Amino acid sequence: MRAYLLNEYGLPATHRLQSLEASSPSDHEVLIANEAIGLNYPDLLMVQGKYQKRPEPPFIPGRDCAGTVLSVGARVDDFKPGDKVVAQTFSGAFAERVTAPVSRVFKRPDNVTSIDAAGAITVFNTAFVAVSIRAQVKAGDRVVVTGAAGGVGAAAIQLAQNIGAHVVAIVSSEEKAQLSRENGAEQAFVVTDRSEEGLKNFFKEHVRTAWGDNRGADVVIDTVGGDMFTAGLRCLGFAGKLVVVGFASGDIPSAKTNYLLYNNLSVMGAPLDIHFDEVLDQIRGGTNWWLKLLAEGKARANVSKVLPMEELMQGLQDINDRKVLGKIVVSVAQSG
Numbered sequence: 363m364r365a366y367l368l369n370e371y372g373l374p375a376t377h378r379l380q381s382l383e384a385s386s387p388s389d390h391e392v393l394i395a396n397e398a399i400g401l402n403y404p405d406l407l408m409v410q411g412k413y414q415k416r417p418e419p420p421f422i423p424g425r426d427c428a429g430t431v432l433s434v435g436a437r438v439d440d441f442k443p444g445d446k447v448v449a450q451t452f453s454g455a456f457a458e459r460v461t462a463p464v465s466r467v468f469k470r471p472d473n474v475t476s477i478d479a480a481g482a483i484t485v486f487n488t489a490f491v492a493v494s495i496r497a498q499v500k501a502g503d504r505v506v507v508t509g510a511a512g513g514v515g516a517a518a519i520q521l522a523q524n525i526g527a528h529v530v531a532i533v534s535s536e537e538k539a540q541l542s543r544e545n546g547a548e549q550a551f552v553v554t555d556r557s558e559e560g561l562k563n564f565f566k567e568h569v570r571t572a573w574g575d576n577r578g579a580d581v582v583i584d585t586v587g588g589d590m591f592t593a594g595l596r597c598l599g600f601a602g603k604l605v606v607v608g609f610a611s612g613d614i615p616s617a618k619t620n621y622l623l624y625n626n627l628s629v630m631g632a633p634l635d636i637h638f639d640e641v642l643d644q645i646r647g648g649t650n651w652w653l654k655l656l657a658e659g660k661a662r663a664n665v666s667k668v669l670p671m672e673e674l675m676q677g678l679q680d681i682n683d684r685k686v687l688g689k690i691v692v693s694v695a696q697s698g
């Protein structure tokens with residue numbers, strides 16, 4: 363099979379597609395004939411050794427894939443050869459064949475393509491953790507999503523909207539605002555002044571009042587970090603919650619705790635991976651929920667570009683260069 367075997371960490375352009383032996387599934391694993399690989403911001407961090415976990419090379423990176431089951435380990439009862447699946451592994455997805463732990467493999471509805479499922483799994487699962495498990499968004503809530511046209515942001519809008527929340531999107535261009543409205547945001551603000559003061563004032567004056575009064579938002583889902591996080595606190599109302607999803611700006615902010623105290627606010631993290639270890643049933647329930655939403659046309663994966671496997675690393679470079687609107691997915695043709 364062909365795979366990107368990482369011998370050492372480095373920029374995307376330094377990694378090459380190679381021919382390797384596919385491994386057999388161990389007792390609790392599923393071997394998947396890979397049809398599609400979803401690319402994510404954390405993949406970009408991982409190939410450079412900048413992700414919070416750093417496996418010792420050599421290893422095959424990649425977390426999201428979808429395809430068909432080829433074989434299963436001795437202790438796997440839930441899947442059989444031929445099943446259509448989507449999987450989120452910790453590593454190994456940048457390959458034509460993927461051995462995935464059974465806990466991270468999900469049945470894929472017939473009408474959800476491998477391209478859409480691979481494009482959706484990390485971002486929808488992350489959004490599920492942020493929106494449902496951590497913020498516990500309910501119908502009628504006022505929800506602000508930053509980086510709203512990014513992968514996680516777009517998924518967060520759609521999950522919150524399906525719950526019945528009133529969503530406001532924060533983006534950097536009119537094109538991204540349009541995409542956010544198509545995804546279900548009731549309002550989308552293009553915020554171009556990204557200075558600390560500019561963001562703070564914008565959130566206080568415009569986002570806090572977006573619902574026609576000064577009560578503020580119930581929840582902010584922040585994927586950007588830096589000054590956006592600090593500004594996000596300014597638009598929260600009584601008992602408001604700010605959910606930290608990531609730091610796409612590259613800047614890890616600090617919270618002034620007096621501000622949290624005076625305004626009765628909570629700040630909480632939403633790490634996806636640890637939820638697989640701690641509350642697997644909740645994650646499996648969430649995955650089945652958003653797969654159903656995709657199958658019923660109530661949510662969409664927003665795949666904007668499909669690349670061949672040879673161009674996978676270019677896709678990561680495009681994420682790095684902020685050229686991506688929606689999701690990039692790699693289509694995998696089996697080389698035998």
Ligand SMILES: NC(=O)c1ccc[n+]([C@@H]2O[C@H](COP(=O)([O-])OP(=O)(O)OC[C@H]3O[C@@H](n4cnc5c(N)ncnc54)[C@H](OP(=O)(O)O)[C@@H]3O)[C@@H](O)[C@H]2O)c1
Pocket residue numbers: 402403404484485488509510511512513514515532533534535538585586606607608609610611612632633634635681684688
């Ligand atoms: N918590 C978890 O388990 C988990 C899981 C997956 C991802 N993440 C993290 O969540 C964040 C978002 O992931 P994603 O997949 O949604 O990323 P993405 O698709 O690349 O979107 C990120 C968005 O952030 C905004 N942004 C602001 N400043 C930026 C900058 N300097 N560079 C790039 N983007 C910038 C952009 O929107 P505008 O141009 O509109 O500002 C962009 O659309 C990342 O930090 C990622 O590592 C966390």
